[in-house]
Amino acid sequence: MTPLSAGAAPGTGAGVTRPFVMGQLARDLGAVVGADNVSSDAAALAEQSADWSWMSQFLRYRDLPLPVADVVARPSSTEHVEGIVRIASEYRLPVVPRGGGSGTQGGTFALYGGIAVDLTRMDRIVEIDERSLTVTVQAGVDGSVLEKELNDRGLTMPHYPGSHFFGATIGGSLAARGSGVVSTKYGKAEQLALQVEAVVPPGRRISTLPVPNHASGPDLMQTLIGSEGTLGIITEATMRLDPLPAGRRFLSFQFGTVAAGLETARLIMTRRIVPAAMRLYDEADSARLTSMLDLDTAGVLLILVLDGHESSMAIEEDRIREVCAVSDGRDLGDGPARTWWDGKYEPFAKHNAPAPPLVFGTTDTCARFSALPGLYEAKKRTIEAGFAEYGAQYTAHFSHWFPWGGMIYDRFYVDNAPDDPDEALALHDRLWNAAVETSLANGGVINEHHGVGLKLGRFMRPQYGAAFDVMLAVKNAWDPDGIMNPGKLGFGAPRSGR
């Protein structure tokens, strides 16, 4: 296949008009994925660009255009993806992968046009290995569809994000380093992965080693994971499975202060008791949860879910009760935790999800135990005092824990966006700047599980310092033309030549 103006940006080179080049591009892509799987229909392009970021929701709410690709291609195999990336490399056009579009960071915005790659046809379960407890899937498989298939065999792939029923794919979860509600016990998406296959420029399939633990040099798999399409397109992944747990126990406690709840969580984790889920809600977030789930609780709420065999859960429960007594946790019985587990997707259901004209953002971050209490207080102050003139509200819960610390799932809300769209977007940016700068200044990171995308790219250099130049060098070597999801992760625009 010979593109008409290889090397020239569309519409600029050799006197060839943009529509003509785009027509040629569509025909070239059609030869790879089939003409029916290529579209430049305006609605299809807008759908590919959209995600669940506030920016995307706001632009649609105000009937403003999203930054769209020139064409969408829908591959169903790794060979198709190889062909797409090869064509993109020849044309030097951006490639913007999209799984379920449930991301919240503007990662699917096609800021520089190019080819949107809809991965949802790559939805095949390739192999379930019941001896090793692994599953190999194409990257576009919907997590909830996979889970049902596994549950029918008594198995689970224990990654249940709040977006479980928003179409989130396994590829998208790996691309953005996702966390599901039972990550405390089972690990984040990246810890569940054994092996990934990806297509990198100029259209080459690469595969990481069959096992994640090795002494064979730096970790290529963990470099691809979290790269949000900026290094390549993940086409296949092998993930760890677990047997469905034999049983569950539910515990709920109320604390006088967030600090007391945090100390309890710290003791639980550092004594190496590992609940499947442990969620500590500050008063404001506890009130929101209560309103959604009809819980009869108030104040600082700690809910715990244990899973496994009766004998081990009985020991864990005793040890947790001992720790909760240290900080005067009031036992609320199993009710609130059980109600949360049964309704765990409800706070994220479409009718409960915040939406414009509200200005909102989930500024989740993660820190060591020693930094967590100060980080929470600082972020609360930053939003509530710093944006008092807008009546900004702050809510937080702590929901994913590690042996050394935990994450804060915190949000800001401002009731009404300014009428002027530029002012509204500027206010949104200022809130984000304040929140992320406070995280970085208090031992946190820019994000724990939603990824970086367009929204947080500007914080990558301040966060990494000199190490960002090393990351940039990797990106430039890997993707010399900068065509892979340009404008994301702070890696900048496509480059005009090698």
Ligand SMILES: Cc1cc2nc3c(=O)[nH]c(=O)nc-3n(C[C@H](O)[C@H](O)[C@H](O)COP(=O)(O)OP(=O)(O)OC[C@H]3O[C@@H](n4cnc5c(N)ncnc54)[C@H](O)[C@@H]3O)c2cc1C
């Ligand atoms: C209501 C709601 C609740 C949420 N709750 C959670 C939660 O609990 N935990 C959590 O982790 N996240 C959560 N999210 C965020 C989001 O669902 C996750 O980031 C999810 O993993 C994205 O998957 P996706 O397939 O929808 O990816 P998309 O939105 O399609 O893409 C996200 C990013 O990954 C890139 N990408 C997608 N697929 C690939 C691929 N195969 N190869 C390379 N790059 C790719 C895209 O270019 C984009 O930059 C939530 C979102 C919503 C709207």
